[in-house]
Amino acid sequence: MGPRTPTQRAPRTRVHNMLVSLDGFAAGDTVTVDQPIGGAELLFSRFDGRVIDGVDGADAPITVDRALISLWGQGIGAEIMGRRKFGPQTGGWSDDGWQGWWGDAPPFRTPVFVLTHHPREPIEFGNGTSFHFIDASPEDALRRAQEAAGGLDVRIGGGPSTVRQFLEADLIDFLHLTIVPVVLGTGVRLLDGLAGIEDRFTIETISTDGLTHQLWNRDEAGRRRR
């Protein structure tokens, strides 16, 4: 398609495709090279990552589940992720050449800010993806990401502990939560310590074949409070 006419609007901070088990877990306990989701793979059994940038990323059918997944990239100019989403390592970085899970064309195609207490040199890919390693509070990380996003929205990419920190700091404008009918019993919970947080949002809920989607939009009163 040809170039799109830019739109004027207030940038948002968004979370997409946050999959949560019936008992509230959004990731497993430990991440290894073999288990990027740390034992919570069941959550992703119904998730089709090929359509994060559009339902044309996979063959038919076009479903409501896929339509919601495809919101992921719309109008996003930068992502912030936790270190555990970038890789299984902890502590200081070793010289092992690790560049993330995604091979030589990571799907982000924007600047990505990786939160870590161990900053290192950025990594750039040919497709527009670059990883920047920063030791920053949620507020400071968001400020840097917004500068890099050039007026577009910032996605908080996870994992769940990172999303929870941004929710605690009252920095999230939109959250797409998908409740998956599995019981994991262990892992990282998304909403621990956030009692009452639903009051800040208007929550739309629909159910598809076995999945429940919630679209949390921050109330304007909440936006003004900041």
Add this chain to the structure above:
Amino acid sequence: MGPRTPTQRAPRTRVHNMLVSLDGFAAGDTVTVDQPIGGAELLFSRFDGRVIDGVDGADAPITVDRALISLWGQGIGAEIMGRRKFGPQTGGWSDDGWQGWWGDAPPFRTPVFVLTHHPREPIEFGNGTSFHFIDASPEDALRRAQEAAGGLDVRIGGGPSTVRQFLEADLIDFLHLTIVPVVLGTGVRLLDGLAGIEDRFTIETISTDGLTHQLWNRDEAGRRRR
């Protein structure tokens, strides 16, 4: 965002955002310059055209309705429309400089094939949109649009009589129908003469706040039949 990795898949023929009243009408009886939808404006009272290319086209909130609207442009390489969608004129073209309803940046940003018994010279816009006026059967028009789409999907853009012709010819792979809770009493019906056509599709239905969305995906058996 940076460039996207192309995907390999079978091109589809898709219809998006087909709004239908409770009594089955998808357009009014007559189109004039002042009434582009011919008296069926009520259908569009809940439709936000700003998000056809992405939910970032408008300020908050991000809703299921908007997510479904935003499928419109995903992976589309060409559109086919009826003449009545292009303008209110009938018969031979007069030299009135009419270039469609959309000003100098039509939202299509791809080649658009306008079905008419009165071919004329194409019109090109700077944003990737071009209008090509052809006198062709649905099959021939689709063939030309698929050539122009370069492996991407073709959208049948309406109005309802045009979509009905393509449904009759068994050429539609995907249809997003939105049932709007209004009774129009008159106009152009989408599904007249198509009794039993639902058998060719798997239909997913969800309801949002007052709207009912149906996603019709052609069954594989139907695809093979062609």
